[in-house]
Amino acid sequence: GNSVTQMEGPVTLSEEAFLTINCTYTATGYPSLFWYVQYPGEGLQLLLKATKADDKGSNKGFEATYRKETTSFHLEKGSVQVSDSAVYFCALGEGFNKFYFGSGTKLNVKP
């Protein structure tokens, strides 16, 4: 079946540090992969996505590459800001908006 595993948090970084949040998946077929972000008090928002192997999704300085050979979709950002503090969810999409989410990784960025 489909599942997503992402690194446990919380992750605490200083401003301008490099961020990596690991995500691996198990899937039947060829799913699309997503990163969602939840800021405090808000709903989940789509951060980026990739629809096929070797695609790179990017948005707001964040990037993730769909690696079929390692079944991974790690999230990276070169220089985090305090405003990036949030919970990040890796997800695998099946069919019509049916997602399998990871358990979320809380990121705290300190000034």
Place this chain on the structure above:
Amino acid sequence: EAGVTQFPSHSVIEKGQTVTLRCDPISGHDNLYWYRRVMGKEIKFLLHFVKESKQDESGMPNNRFLAERTGGTYSTLKVQPAELEDSGVYFCASSRAGNEKLFFGSGTQLSVL
């Protein structure tokens, strides 16, 4: 445009009681989804409506959960009777078409004591 709205934002009830959660999707969005996050773990799919019809309810945990979407507008999710393990955050989401961008509400935090 208004986003996906969920009521209440928080609910605290005792085991055995009934709770009803409401979701108002974005106007014009035929597709409505319920997800939940239990114990700070992964967010899990519960079900998917297309207008007033249940397209996929494979994630509903048991028959204590009843979802409705009369008239194809807002949706309710009733838990009766609530159990301790039902505690968590219930998210609603909507999209115009099934393969278009999904918009999430901010969730209802349910605590069953």
